[in-house]
Amino acid sequence: MKLSDLTDPGAVVAAMHEFDELGRDRFLEKYGFGRSSTYFVEYEGRRYDSKALLGAACGHQHGRPLRHEMFNGGLDTTARKLTDLGFNVVGGDPPGDFPRPPSAFVLLWNPGSWEWSQDDRDRMQQLIAEQGQAPDRWSTGSRTSGMHPGDRIFLLKVGTKPLGMIASGTARSEIEHWDHWDTERQEQAPFVDVAWDTLLCPQEVLPREVLKERSQTAAGPSKAEAYFSLPMSPTIWSFCGRPIDRSNEWPRQSRPAIPKASADTGYTSRPSGGCSCGTTQQSALSAG
Structure with missing residues (x-):
């Protein structure tokens, strides 16, 4: 149905x-x-x-x-x-004659606050290799609104070195409240459903130093647009030694359907390090 x-x-x-x-x-x-x-x-x-x-x-x-x-x-x-x-x-955005342009957000993962198991990451990497995307759910910290399906999501590893970008994906929901990722806290927290299309190993992140260097030399209306807009830069992940060709990335309107969650690809509530997410590159570089 x-x-x-x-x-x-x-x-x-x-x-x-x-x-x-x-x-x-x-x-x-x-x-x-x-x-x-x-x-x-x-x-x-x-x-x-x-x-x-x-x-x-x-x-x-x-x-x-x-x-x-x-x-x-x-x-x-x-x-x-x-x-x-x-x-x-x-509520929400006012209707218009043109679709709302996608936004970009940075979420956080602090291994010191929550352990992302190797088996779980291996499973997601396999889904990405086989299907192009892996469905997941991640905490948005203090942000409770403003995300929409189709927005670009980037995951920044903080707290434990090496620091840097570890994943990218696309939002597939608005922000909704679910049980807190810390099971000892009897409360709900804001989460967004996301489909990861790139997931690196914790020791192979895109370093923050590279992000800072690129942001200082970025051309265009804003630094954020250089690496956090759609379509994604074809070279952003190449600096970590694992180049991924994104030159033919689909426009938002023609993206293939994202696989639905199932018993094998069900959602787990993920933390965001207790920090809020941002919408600019500066948010990513100063977090943690």
């Missing part, structure tokens, strides 16, 4: 009634969704988490709800579907 199979506005209203009866937290827990951070449905003076509402509404119409990993949230998916069904969607 797909999101396009939801065609009955009455099913959405039924999901709203269930939301009201259970309360927000119990409703989200029942259907396995985090809290929305950008888009909400406004109906009769109340607001509802847009993505969770759609997942539950599919269950009311077809007897089987959509799980979180079965569809993406965002302006072109959840917001558009709800608008097409006649509901008022609030």
Whole structure:
């Protein structure tokens, strides 16, 4: 079943009634969704988490709800579907005649705070080699909004030398709240679903010194655009001794579908070192 199979506005209203009866937290827990951070449905003076509402509404119409990993949230998916069904969607970017240009963000990994197992990294590297991408979920630190599917994500290794860029990928969700990556903390934290397309070994990172040097000589409207914009520079990863040809990287509109999470490629909540992510190259170079 797909999101396009939801065609009955009455099913959405039924999901709203269930939301009201259970309360927000119990409703989200029942259907396995985090809290929305950008888009909400406004109906009769109340607001509802847009993505969770759609997942539950599919269950009311077809007897089987959509799980979180079965569809993406965002302006072109959840917001558009709800608008097409006649509901008022609030929050997020204002609609326009042209698509929003992708942004770039830097997330952090501090091995001293959270151990990323060798087996897990090997599994992801194998997925990247075989399928081109590996689905994952990573903490966004203190950032709770502003990321959208299609945005570029870079992962910076901090705290333990060598310091530098270890991974790159593409966001496949907005920021949503899930159980904290530190299981001892009985609270939720903001996360983004990401599909990694490059993952290096911890000892083979793209050094921060190289990033600093390149940022000082970068040409263009801003330093950030030199290495953190789409399409990605074909040579950014070549400095770490593992050149990757990205000269034919797909434009955002024509990227192939990202594999859905499954029992073999399920999500695990990852930390972001307790630090916030940034949107510029300077954020990456000064973090940690």
